[in-house]
Amino acid sequence: MNEVAYIDRPNRPLYFYAILYLAFLYIPVLFLPLFSFNDNIYIAFPLKGFTTQWYVTMFNDQPMWAALNNSLRVACVSSAIATLLGLFGAKAVTRYRIPGVKPIIFVIMLPMVVPLIIMGVALLILVTRLGFNLSLYTIAMAHVLISVPFAMATLMSRFEGFDPSMEEASSDLGAGPWSTFWRVTLPMVAPGVLASFLLCFTISFDEFIMAFFLGGTDPTLPIFIWGQLRFPQRLPGVLALGSLILVISFVLVFFSLWLRRLGVEDTKSGI
């Protein structure tokens, strides 16, 4: 009997390895906030002392605010569109019988594995050949394309998690398709919708390559940071900005993963 329990038995060497692994994942990122409070223009040990001047410098940086504003607008628009597309797409592939659904899902998920630079180059050629000017709209469009797979994946698991008979019951009781969708389907998938929106938002907010290729004269935040990296004296400001972004994105991602999980657990206990 002792051997059967082998599987769940605690394993000390592996446990230490796991802790080390997590440290490897997190420590590099933690250096950003550490040095952002360091009172020295050069990013090196030993630490000189505590300061918040880099945060003050950053807050007075007008181009930074403009870039942040651009990024927020692009992220809001693109994640709203991606989530909407993901919602209809997920409903279509989980609720209706569509011939060739597997290839369709494959094509939708493809942007997840195609190297971003290929997508960037392809879209750049497409957009300029069609005669559009590069602007925040072209960036937003590209971000929709790369976040739709994530929206679909999040929402599909949500749709698969709840019982279609709820929708059937609603239409049996006389609700039209629109009111069924509005009053039954949407509330059921709402946590998934929010999770997908937050996920797409973080993706768009952080995305660099697409914005790099497709951006016009208005920079998004990652492009702005990229520009700053060339000037050593501006690095501490970037560190301060980066630390803030990290904190906010960690919170957002935790929240969206938690929401997604919440949805899954709910339906599991319901069945």
Add this chain to the structure above:
Amino acid sequence: MSFWTQIGFEFDTAFSLVNYAEAVEKPMYRALLLRSLTISAICTVATVLLSYPMAYYVAFHVRKHKMAWIILMTVPFFSSYLLRIFAWKIILGYNGVINSGLKGLGLIEQPLAFLLYSPTAVVITLAHAWAAFAILPIYISLEKIDRSLIEAATDLGDGPVKRFLGITLPLSMPGVIAASLMIFIPTVGDYVTPTLVGGPDGLMIANLIQAQFGLVNNWPMGAALALDMMLVVAVISLLYIWLTRKVTENIA
């Protein structure tokens, strides 16, 4: 567009294979593509090897708070890619965390020059950035394994090593394959990492493609190089899938 040619600021839209011929013939292009593939391959192998025990631990030895472990492993992946790579630049730099730290401790006199601006730096940074992509597929395939199979092997007298090689490893191969491809394909075309930490020796094909659209201003050539890379990556991926299938079939 890759079949066109660039004349000054205009495109000659007549069909031409000139760009492809150049992409194949020019030693620089070939060398860069080869280097990109090598760096990605090393990075993929390293990431998968390092992540496998981690996924194994969570799948088989964690009973409580499994979800918390998974969230912990995935969250860094969603934090800003640019900032994570920048963090590595700070760590590996000439005056960076490692060098200034070791110097402060009196372990080294001169900064270790090989840390930043080298292919090694690119491999480390990429391995760190894509770790979550390796863990999740491996974890899922390990989690799917029927525990009774392992119990049966134990009952029939197999030791831990044989149990792992005979059952766990072959059954988790789909996860390992998925993980390798999910890392290999995007890293070949990565642009940010080689630019920030690669230096002249760590430049990769994506830098070249970007240069064609920027400084060099030869868009058709850039398009040809991009397609070229796509093709090579696709062929390698298919070969890899085919090979691993053969090998697993032979073991099973």
